[in-house]
Amino acid sequence: MTTIHGKYILLTGGSRGIGPVIAEALAARGAHLALAARSEEGLLATANQLSKFGTKTMIVAVDLSQASEQMELVETVMNNFGRIDILINNAGLETEGAYLDLSWEAIQKTVEVNLLAPMRLTHLVLPTMIAQKSGHIVNIASVAAKIGAPYAATYCATKAGLAEWTRALRLELEGNGIHFSTILPGYINEVGMFAKFQIQSPSLIGSTNPDEVARAVVKAIEKDKLELFVNSSPARMLSVACEISPALGDWLKKILGVVDFQRKKVEKKW
Numbered sequence: 001m002t003t004i005h006g007k008y009i010l011l012t013g014g015s016r017g018i019g020p021v022i023a024e025a026l027a028a029r030g031a032h033l034a035l036a037a038r039s040e041e042g043l044l045a046t047a048n049q050l051s052k053f054g055t056k057t058m059i060v061a062v063d064l065s066q067a068s069e070q071m072e073l074v075e076t077v078m079n080n081f082g083r084i085d086i087l088i089n090n091a092g093l094e095t096e097g098a099y100l101d102l103s104w105e106a107i108q109k110t111v112e113v114n115l116l117a118p119m120r121l122t123h124l125v126l127p128t129m130i131a132q133k134s135g136h137i138v139n140i141a142s143v144a145a146k147i148g149a150p151y152a153a154t155y156c157a158t159k160a161g162l163a164e165w166t167r168a169l170r171l172e173l174e175g176n177g178i179h180f181s182t183i184l185p186g187y188i189n190e191v192g193m194f195a196k197f198q199i200q201s202p203s204l205i206g207s208t209n210p211d212e213v214a215r216a217v218v219k220a221i222e223k224d225k226l227e228l229f230v231n232s233s234p235a236r237m238l239s240v241a242c243e244i245s246p247a248l249g250d251w252l253k254k255i256l257g258v259v260d261f262q263r264k265k266v267e268k269k270w
């Protein structure tokens with residue numbers, strides 16, 4: 001079992017949504033947090049929230065779609081903390097819309113933030129982790145990685161890419177003391193990127209909440225869990241069906257209301 005107490009953690013997406021909830025769960029266990037996102041105001045609010053735990057907190061305002069800023073982020077954290085024990089790639093964005101209605105720039109940015117930034121940050125922190133013979137990379141993917149939700153094609157591509165890339169790298173680096181985990185949350189209604197729609201996910205698909213995601217991150221680190229699915233059982237079964245039989249998966253997505261939910265969400269009919 002890995003102890004979180006005293007670990008130095010770089011968490012992206014620390015300014016709003018799920019990030020601050022994950023940060024609080026980790027600081028409560030005695031971790032020191034470097035929080036990264038674009039909004040300095042949001043990061044400061046999260047840092048204030050963490051002050052009660054008496055651990056070290058630093059913030060870095062950074063645009064993760066910019067390669068130069070990714071490098072600056074890691075350098076800044078290393079200069080201040082001296083080490084990064086755990087990297088949590090949580091920052092992400094969702095580009096809602098029919099594929100052809102989206103600008104190429106929006107599609108590209110989604111890939112940059114959701115997939116390329118985690119890959120690059122990992123590339124930057126791994127050499128030190130390998131040298132210290134310990135480290136943990138936690139990637140926040142999504143149930144979308146497994147089910148191919150329509151009207152979220154780019155988002156699904158980035159999350160599926162993130163999940164498979166994690167699986168591959170985990171085996172490649174086995175024996176080096178580096179652990180990799182993927183967290184697969186479902187819809188979250190309270191906060192985060194879908195909360196703005198003010199709609200409930202289809203009842204047969206269910207939902208999760210930020211605390212459950214934070215608990216999954218803690219569990220992944222402490223118990224070295226490879227993949228944690230954080231959602232109701234029907235959504236889990238849907239993902240398994242999609243893997244076993246794509247045709248069955250497509251049929252289930254229609255009858256479980258996933259296709260209608262996604263379409264209506266982008267048509268803003270709710």
Ligand SMILES: NC(=O)c1ccc[n+]([C@@H]2O[C@H](COP(=O)([O-])OP(=O)(O)OC[C@H]3O[C@@H](n4cnc5c(N)ncnc54)[C@H](OP(=O)(O)O)[C@@H]3O)[C@@H](O)[C@H]2O)c1
Nearest residue numbers: 013015016017018037038039063064091092142188192193
């Ligand atoms: N909410 C859900 O239902 C749900 C479900 C499954 C998975 N997830 C995943 O959970 C993670 C967090 O999602 P969330 O719901 O908390 O989303 P959110 O509320 O939209 O927050 C996204 C976070 O990412 C940061 N971010 C976005 N673009 C960035 C950029 N270019 N550079 C640096 N930081 C950037 C945002 O900060 P700034 O705007 O300040 O930069 C913010 O802190 C994402 O990876 C998401 O895909 C969410």
